[in-house]
Amino acid sequence: MVLASFGSSSDLFYHLWQTVLPDYITNTLVLGVLVVFLSLIFGTLSAAFIVHTNVLGKNFLRWLLLLPLAMPAYLVAYLYTDLFDYAGPVQRTLRGWFNWQSPSDYWFFDIRTLPGASIVISLVLFPYVYMLTRTALEQQDQNLLRAGRLLGLSAKQSFLKVALPLARPALAISASLVLMETLADFATVNYFAVNTLTTAIYDTWLGYGDLATANALASILMLIILFVVVGEQRARAGQNHQSNRPNLHIEIITLSFFQQLLISGFCWILVLAGFLLPFALLVIMAIEYSSMAQLANLVSPSLNSIEVSFYAATIATLFALLCSLYRRLSFDKWRILPSSLSGIGYAVPGTVLAMALLASFGPLDHFINDIASYLQLKEPGLVLSGTIFAVVFAFVVRFSAIANGTISSGIKQIPNSVDLAPASLGVGLGQMLKKVHLPILRPSIFVAWLLVFVESMKELSAVLLLRPFNFDTLSIQIYQLISDEMLEQGALSAILIVLLGLLPIIWLNRSKELS
Amino acid sequence: MQDTTSIRKNLFLIFASFLLISSSLQASDEVNVYSYRQEFLVKPLFDIFTKRTGIKVNVIFAKKGMAERLAREGKYSPADILLTTDISRLIELHDRDLLQAYSSKTLLDVIPSQYRATDNTWYALTTRVRNIYSAKRLGAININYEDLADTKYKGRICTRSGKHSYNIALVASMIAAHGEIETLTWLENFKVNLARKPQGNDRGQVQAIHQNLCDIALGNSYYFGKMLIDEKQKLWADSVYINFPNQNNRGAHVNISGMGMAKYAPNNDNAKALMEFLVSKDAQKLYAETNMEYPVRADVMPSDLVASWGKFKADSLSLESIAKYRKEALKLIDKAKFDL
Numbered sequence: 049m050v051l052a053s054f055g056s057s058s059d060l061f062y063h064l065w066q067t068v069l070p071d072y073i074t075n076t077l078v079l080g081v082l083v084v085f086l087s088l089i090f091g092t093l094s095a096a097f098i099v100h101t102n103v104l105g106k107n108f109l110r111w112l113l114l115l116p117l118a119m120p121a122y123l124v125a126y127l128y129t130d131l132f133d134y135a136g137p138v139q140r141t142l143r144g145w146f147n148w149q150s151p152s153d154y155w156f157f158d159i160r161t162l163p164g165a166s167i168v169i170s171l172v173l174f175p176y177v178y179m180l181t182r183t184a185l186e187q188q189d190q191n192l193l194r195a196g197r198l199l200g201l202s203a204k205q206s207f208l209k210v211a212l213p214l215a216r217p218a219l220a221i222s223a224s225l226v227l228m229e230t231l232a233d234f235a236t237v238n239y240f241a242v243n244t245l246t247t248a249i250y251d252t253w254l255g256y257g258d259l260a261t262a263n264a265l266a267s268i269l270m271l272i273i274l275f276v277v278v279g280e281q282r283a284r285a286g287q288n289h290q291s292n293r294p295n296l297h298i299e300i301i302t303l304s305f306f307q308q309l310l311i312s313g314f315c316w317i318l319v320l321a322g323f324l325l326p327f328a329l330l331v332i333m334a335i336e337y338s339s340m341a342q343l344a345n346l347v348s349p350s351l352n353s354i355e356v357s358f359y360a361a362t363i364a365t366l367f368a369l370l371c372s373l374y375r376r377l378s379f380d381k382w383r384i385l386p387s388s389l390s391g392i393g394y395a396v397p398g399t400v401l402a403m404a405l406l407a408s409f410g411p412l413d414h415f416i417n418d419i420a421s422y423l424q425l426k427e428p429g430l431v432l433s434g435t436i437f438a439v440v441f442a443f444v445v446r447f448s449a450i451a452n453g454t455i456s457s458g459i460k461q462i463p464n465s466v467d468l469a470p471a472s473l474g475v476g477l478g479q480m481l482k483k484v485h486l487p488i489l490r491p492s493i494f495v496a497w498l499l500v501f502v503e504s505m506k507e508l509s510a511v512l513l514l515r516p517f518n519f520d521t522l523s524i525q526i527y528q529l530i531s532d533e534m535l536e537q538g539a540l541s542a543i544l545i546v547l548l549g550l551l552p553i554i555w556l557n558r559s560k561e562l563s
Numbered sequence: 564m565q566d567t568t569s570i571r572k573n574l575f576l577i578f579a580s581f582l583l584i585s586s587s588l589q590a591s592d593e594v595n596v597y598s599y600r601q602e603f604l605v606k607p608l609f610d611i612f613t614k615r616t617g618i619k620v621n622v623i624f625a626k627k628g629m630a631e632r633l634a635r636e637g638k639y640s641p642a643d644i645l646l647t648t649d650i651s652r653l654i655e656l657h658d659r660d661l662l663q664a665y666s667s668k669t670l671l672d673v674i675p676s677q678y679r680a681t682d683n684t685w686y687a688l689t690t691r692v693r694n695i696y697s698a699k700r701l702g703a704i705n706i707n708y709e710d711l712a713d714t715k716y717k718g719r720i721c722t723r724s725g726k727h728s729y730n731i732a733l734v735a736s737m738i739a740a741h742g743e744i745e746t747l748t749w750l751e752n753f754k755v756n757l758a759r760k761p762q763g764n765d766r767g768q769v770q771a772i773h774q775n776l777c778d779i780a781l782g783n784s785y786y787f788g789k790m791l792i793d794e795k796q797k798l799w800a801d802s803v804y805i806n807f808p809n810q811n812n813r814g815a816h817v818n819i820s821g822m823g824m825a826k827y828a829p830n831n832d833n834a835k836a837l838m839e840f841l842v843s844k845d846a847q848k849l850y851a852e853t854n855m856e857y858p859v860r861a862d863v864m865p866s867d868l869v870a871s872w873g874k875f876k877a878d879s880l881s882l883e884s885i886a887k888y889r890k891e892a893l894k895l896i897d898k899a900k901f902d903l
Binding site: 064068071129134251253399402407414417427429519 | 639659776
């Protein structure tokens with residue numbers, strides 16, 4: 049992609065720079081900062097409350113807070129813009145009550161703005177922060193916090209000064225996931241009429257038909273992300289927080305009634321806005337519009353979605369595990385490279401990634417067919433770019449960052465001294481991995497698999513471009529109906545995507561409780 | 564260890580499955596369609612085609628990047644027929660040399676020359692008008708696209724993104740009529756008249772008129788019909804008139820949905836059969852009716868509902884000579900910061 053951008057026509061780039069690009073870049077930066085900021089607030093606060101306090105309904109909230117993960121951002125964006133729009137039911141009802149006639153009669157926040165988009169996107173992305181932070185907080189050595197308290201820190205101070213800095217790897221990884229997801233998304237910001245760099249990429253590619261300039265813009269986007277991610281890693285380099293025998297007994301803070309009200313209210317609003325409300329809207333639509341025929345139409349797209357997501361999750365997790373172990377156990381100077389490189393894929397908009405894959409698989413396919421026809425064999429057709437291979441490959445590239453982030457933050461929990469065990473005990477490396485690392489990593493591996501699975505179920509832009517003939521997934525079905533302004537008809541597919549996304553979350557939660 | 568065996572099994576399954584898929588694509592009695600148009604809009608038609616000819620139709624629906632995919636696939640592309648919903652896509656396919664010429668007496672006879680390529684690489688199937696909807700509270704009006712820049716509509720106009728292909732084509736037709744400089748001024752004044760930042764889709768604008776957020780909106784003709792048959796949206800449609808602009812001068816801007824044969828169509832004969840079928844009278848009728856559009860054939864009537872909006876004069880300029888201003892149009896929209 050970067051190579052292709054060298055042929056970019058500077059004319060168009062100059063035109064964009066003179067007209068809209070500065071606005072797009074500003075919007076991109078503001079959106080990124082706002083979403084990360086809000087997700088961090090939502091995610092860390094809720095994680096802290098769940099782990100460290102006796103907030104009401106804690107056992108429910110623990111996993112309810114994960115539910116927004118199952119909501120595709122484009123779906124929530126569509127539902128919320130529809131709901132809070134001037135013409136939407138909320139403002140209509142208000143106008144009805146107060147007998148307002150026109151927009152000049154009252155003030156209502158405009159959902160189709162940068163802040164509107166940021167809030168809605170944060171509502172579905174904050175669970176990344178919540179999940180990783182919660183796990184990190186739960187696995188922290190509580191003796192460190194107690195030491196802080198003994199030295200005179202208040203509960204709040206010890207959280208801010210000890211627990212939070214200790215959880216920094218989890219915060220950083222989840223924040224970068226959130227950032228990448230935000231910047232790579234086109235469909236969502238599109239509903240909010242917010243123009244970002246991604247808009248410019250699509251405009252130049254599809255509007256101006258200038259792939260080279262589109263690639264140049266995509267490279268800028270990826271540079272921004274790379275800059276942030278590497279910068280964060282640098283700042284964290286050399287820090288190492290581990291305890292050999294962590295004390296995992298967490299002291300629970302008892303809340304007063306008022307605090308209880310405030311804190312559980314906060315958590316419930318997140319669950320409500322990020323999941324329950326949009327889900328209820330879908331259910332209402334489904335009840336109003338659905339028929340048995342639609343139900344039958346769901347079967348094959350669901351199976352297709354599950355099939356590609358299953359492969360993608362399995363391969364991405366395996367790959368992430370290998371990268372993380374390599375990074376941990378090798379003494380090679382370049383050991384960080386595979387896992388860092390794999391992280392970039394997440395920042396690439398699905399469509400751009402699909403283009404890049406077509407560009408690389410296309411010639412390969414041609415090569416295979418050319419050989420076949422040279423050998424006078426039957427030409428196999430486009431075996432790489434024209435089959436689900438391409439779809440699975442795209443998912444793996446795009447979501448490896450999630451698997452990697454999860455597993456590498458899990459691996460950091462294993463004290464380094466464990467790695468020395470084989471030498472001192474005379475056990476082989478394989479035995480050590482099997483007996484020590486893998487069992488400890490099992491929850492992380494599981495979370496990684498799950499996240500990639502759910503993300504793949506939701507993925508739209510890459511699968512739209514790469515899928516073979518007569519191959520529909522649930523996300524494609526929804527997209528088709530949304531683009532024809534008939535989400536009502538697709539409410540069932542949407543509910544199914546959400547439910548399938550929920551299954552692993554519930555399963556994950558259960559297996560955690562059991563262990 | 565059990566994990567690794569199952570993973571190995573899965574990998575094997577993946578490879579086996581795409582061998583299967585790729586061999587299934589080789590079967591002969593079928594035709595492969597890359598469609599910008601929604602599958603459910605074309606499926607009933609294809610079913611009839613299959614019933615009549617025994618030729619199976621495979622479809623991929625995608626809007627973004629179809630040309631890219633086709634170009635990358637090159638001579639091994641399985642695509643036979645390309646269906647688009649907008650003139651600009653046809654021109655893009657043509658300009659990238661992804662189409663092949665095909666003509667027959669029927670095609671040339673029934674499709675007016677302004678709605679097909681001079682080199683016979685693409686043909687329109689249906690036409691749709693870029694209408695101006697106006698609030699009934701304004702009374703009946705006679706309006707031109709030029710009036711969208713008139714100060715009397717300040718703060719009373721709604722539209723979707725200027726960069727939507729339907730609006731780009733409209734701006735291109737303005738350039739064809741008035742030149743770039745005048746069109747830029749028009750766009751800038753048009754922007755000043757907007758009640759809100761361009762957003763949503765065409766139906767959303769009519770809804771906004773219904774809600775008294777604006778009085779005037781741009782929208783394709785077929786959305787009016789689709790709203791009228793929707794229980795909830797009928798209310799919105801009932802609050803507006805559908806106007807055919809520029810009736811006293813060059814005529815209303817018309818866009819098309821169309822078809823072309825892929826350059827390397829492997830099932831050439833089947834592709835021709837499908838093209839002929841799509842302009843046949845009954846296919847035209849059905850194709851236009853499923854989306855409430857105007858059939859490109861003059862001897863096929865639109866549905867009663869569509870016909871009830873009245874006859875209109877269409878801009879007679881050929882679409883080729885309008886579409887050539889596409890990029891300039893997009894640049895002007897950027898320059899006017901229409902969407903920002």
